[in-house]
Amino acid sequence: MADKDRKNSKISLSEVAKEAGVSKMTASRVLRGHGGYSEKTRELVMKKVDELGYLPNRLATVFAGDQSSTFIGVSIPDLGNEVFAQVLEGIDRKLGAFGHQSVLGLTQHTLEEEEAWIKTVLSWQPAGLILTGRYHSPRAIEMLKGAGIPVVEIWDLNSSPLDISVGINHFDSGFDMGRYLTGCGYTRIGYVGTSHDTANAASTRLDGFCKAVEGSGGNVTRQLCLHDTATYYTGFYGTEQLLLSSPGVECIYYQNDAMAFGGLQYVSSKGMDVPGDIGIAGWGDLPIASVLQKRLTSCHVPHLKIGQVAAEMMLARLSGEPVQACRDIGFHLIPGTTVRHEDS
Amino acid sequence: MADKDRKNSKISLSEVAKEAGVSKMTASRVLRGHGGYSEKTRELVMKKVDELGYLPNRLATVFAGDQSSTFIGVSIPDLGNEVFAQVLEGIDRKLGAFGHQSVLGLTQHTLEEEEAWIKTVLSWQPAGLILTGRYHSPRAIEMLKGAGIPVVEIWDLNSSPLDISVGINHFDSGFDMGRYLTGCGYTRIGYVGTSHDTANAASTRLDGFCKAVEGSGGNVTRQLCLHDTATYYTGFYGTEQLLLSSPGVECIYYQNDAMAFGGLQYVSSKGMDVPGDIGIAGWGDLPIASVLQKRLTSCHVPHLKIGQVAAEMMLARLSGEPVQACRDIGFHLIPGTTVRHEDS
DNA sequence: AAGCGCTAAGTTACCCGTAACGTAACAGTT
């Protein structure tokens, strides 16, 4: 109303000091509690801090010393399904518990977005960066190297990381499923997933999957929904497309469990039996799998843990502890009951 | 290897200027592109910027002038289900498109966590704050008022917000469902949700729901899973608990669609027919509802849009445009086919 | 040729904390 005079002027340390009748430095010492002041002075300063509602300006602190900020830049492709939402939750909870803040970047699966985000976030002098994926633009890599801060690449395990890598081997996880499904006797197999311009972990899984299937004499029909989000409806719709174009498919492998559930709903709606008429396999062992009546054939991946471990390694790195460069979190195949079994 | 000499020394503007043989100020002008330099000088400076890989230090910029940062603090209770993940996605996409960065805080549904987070994030001089929920601790409110920056409270519409409020009226949305279900002839109704120490939007919905049901002579049996995440398994398990303790319940209202789906799976596994033996109603119209064979009785809420609008209002506020204090995004009830209908 | 206006630059001061250093006052030692 009447407070158009000026913007709510921030209270600075100098003002607190002046009010308390001491020097800036003394006030600073009191606030940091490292000693060098009398109890009387401490009370005086703290009283003024309360009265004036002083909040420290961490920008100035970072600026003053060479101490780095407590920001950690975190890039995530999207939050459209539970996969990365859980990874992010794991990261932020851990970082938050240790006084760090995540600066989020949703890079939409493109290297250009990632590069632009890296450039911006580096200008805020973050203490470190956590990036999803092992692929980055050349300029991004240059900036990351020049920044001189810890970089954790998560998700897609990278044996020669920029700095630190935490995740699983997606090729192997796809390969294992390929071998498992061919082992179950399937040869005409479909794949339903999404597609982006850039290679990513999902396409690596598909590569591993195809290698295994084709190595066993089977073949894979791909149904890629371009630029779609890998969630329920995409799986439903992609399944419809796939079955219309390739009616002979005996089993479908999905990019993740959410899409697999969508597919499951589609084939059920058409009166098909699973696994009698068609096999369904997902990936990720997402929360939804815990309530389905059939155990979804899938691959268990500890999403939350990947985030947590990534954050832990970042924190260890920041406190100067030695950190292994490459940390395989591991996965395991869940045979489930949505594909027919070898012995049936 | 051999670069243990010093930490990767950052290139500063002074160094660029020195290399280019101009003053800091001229280099600054070139980089900001506001004119006041010759084309020759521009080329000279930009060449050195490229050569040295100079990245501006935005901390210093914020520090120097009274211009604020491009940080927006965003507090979200959790990412355990799709509700807030979508809200966050809406916020970050919009903010990111306008050159702002989200500094995330997962406040785990507690006011203490929120207060601690607000204190920390304010010390980084953010341009604004987006908070989930209308309830904050007294100290938090004090800090928010003292900060003099825009604050958008989202999710739970607040007719007298601290600054700006964007969301829906959760009481009404619960009330409407209560009226709808009693209108369908249900009187012994169950509720399955999660519970936290603090009042939140879900408890407000429950209040509205109970008022409507009890006003129509029905009664509500609550099954609250303490401190659990509101997702599939919690709905599954909560339904089991509820039906064991109150076998006469005819219809169950869930905190959200994910929990409702969990409940749907539980009752199906027990051979119960929906809506023949029991009615199921969810909330949120989450993505999973799009692939179910029965249309889930629910309440459509545009999660992504709430995030987007919140971000838009923040951006408008930051650019000095007039902004309405209270923006109702609205919801609508989805009758669905998982409860029996009035005319049946 | 003096005067004016404009552009392209340089100079200075400042933002807010902190490190490093300086110093006054007092206690304890010999």
Next chain:
DNA sequence: AACTGTTACGTTACGGGTAACTTAGCGCTT
């Protein structure tokens, strides 16, 4: 009484960039 050590402060400089002001240099007018 002179010296040393400690405590409790104050002073100064600094970090990276920008606003505001100053100055140099050039072309144009009259």
